[in-house]
Amino acid sequence: MSTTTRVTQRMIADMAGVSQSTVSLVLNGKADEARRIPAATRDRVLEVIRETTYVANPVARSLVGAATGLIGVFTYEPAFPNRSSDFYTPLLTGIESAAEGVGADLLLFTSTPVVDGRRRLFHESNRLRLADGCILLGREMDPDELERLLDSTYPFVAIGRREAADGRVPYVGVDYVSATHALAVRALELGHRRFGLLRLPQTAESSRDRRAGIVAAAASGSATVAEAEVTPNRTVTDAWASIRPSQPSVVFVEDPADAHELHARLAADGVAVPEDLSVVVLGEHNRAADGPADFTRLRAPRTELGARAVRALTDVLEARRAAPAPSTSAGPPVQELLDCSLVRGATLVAPAV
Numbered sequence: 001m002s003t004t005t006r007v008t009q010r011m012i013a014d015m016a017g018v019s020q021s022t023v024s025l026v027l028n029g030k031a032d033e034a035r036r037i038p039a040a041t042r043d044r045v046l047e048v049i050r051e052t053t054y055v056a057n058p059v060a061r062s063l064v065g066a067a068t069g070l071i072g073v074f075t076y077e078p079a080f081p082n083r084s085s086d087f088y089t090p091l092l093t094g095i096e097s098a099a100e101g102v103g104a105d106l107l108l109f110t111s112t113p114v115v116d117g118r119r120r121l122f123h124e125s126n127r128l129r130l131a132d133g134c135i136l137l138g139r140e141m142d143p144d145e146l147e148r149l150l151d152s153t154y155p156f157v158a159i160g161r162r163e164a165a166d167g168r169v170p171y172v173g174v175d176y177v178s179a180t181h182a183l184a185v186r187a188l189e190l191g192h193r194r195f196g197l198l199r200l201p202q203t204a205e206s207s208r209d210r211r212a213g214i215v216a217a218a219a220s221g222s223a224t225v226a227e228a229e230v231t232p233n234r235t236v237t238d239a240w241a242s243i244r245p246s247q248p249s250v251v252f253v254e255d256p257a258d259a260h261e262l263h264a265r266l267a268a269d270g271v272a273v274p275e276d277l278s279v280v281v282l283g284e285h286n287r288a289a290d291g292p293a294d295f296t297r298l299r300a301p302r303t304e305l306g307a308r309a310v311r312a313l314t315d316v317l318e319a320r321r322a323a324p325a326p327s328t329s330a331g332p333p334v335q336e337l338l339d340c341s342l343v344r345g346a347t348l349v350a351p352a353v
Helices: 009-016 020-028 039-051 058-063 082-101 143-151 176-190 205-220 236-246 256-268 302-322
Strands: 070-075 105-109 133-137 156-159 171-174 194-199 224-229 250-253 278-281 296-299 335-338 341-343
Touching: 009 020, 009 039, 020 039, 070 082, 070 302, 082 105, 082 133, 082 302, 133 302, 156 302, 171 205, 171 302, 176 205, 176 250, 176 278, 176 296, 176 341, 194 205, 194 236, 205 224, 224 236, 236 256, 250 256, 256 278, 302 335
Parallel strands: 070 105, 070 133, 133 156, 156 171, 171 335, 194 224, 194 250, 250 278, 278 296
Antiparallel strands: 296 341
16 A cells, blocks of 8 residues: 555555444544454454554554553653753663663653642643653652552653552662662771761652661761751751761761752861861762862762663563553562662761871
């Protein structure tokens, strides 16, 4: 058949030996109605469609379980402001590379509005069903939304460890507990026994994991930990002032931008890093080399994280397509944690005598 010929549903029906209403139902019907069609009939119609130039509406194709070849990406926070892009760019690079490898297109969901710095996954303008499945990105994810998404059986994988829904959320994350524990043990080995910790609010699993590693290592080495939280209403200067009386010899800083600000504050106060005070950063910007110091820090495998999330999602999609019939049962969700690397840097040394 000529590729310039407009293929209609009637032509597909004739070629498949079915009624036009059957073709219409396969393409545009509700999922539960389409599934009442015998599997052999449905497969015959879909095969004819694949052999012709007819292109089904992507929404209809996803409703009946046919692949659109689209992988969705939903970010709870805007992905492209300067500060956010430092975190998201490597993730998106990995996602893009892996999607290219499996021959999928990416669809970035941006239609839901940003309210108080975050998007809602379920919104009247939500178009998740345009994609076969979705990768979720965000420091914090609404646990109620994750549970609702699980109940819908829509395929997705979250980036970052998630505790919601009784541990049923599929994710690919970073083992921050082990990584921060290793950094704190290194500080103990150098002789530090008074730790400071400038952390973000404990509303995200990644923040809780970072703190857990530091606290566990400190307890094992009889070290103290003076903590302060940095928030939009509490500056790095305020947080540092609250822990300074404890005279820490090393300060662990969760957010790289906060570490840069702390370094400037210390310099203004005449405190030399690392001669007077060691500073360790529990993360890394893309532009670490542009910072005020070669910080001792963690480096998360964010590009690999994005790629592994795509592979985990495509594994789920392939398993579903290979299933003989739609099923609500499934094996355990993918829950994988990748290792961080430790960048030695130059800001962690033995404490001053």
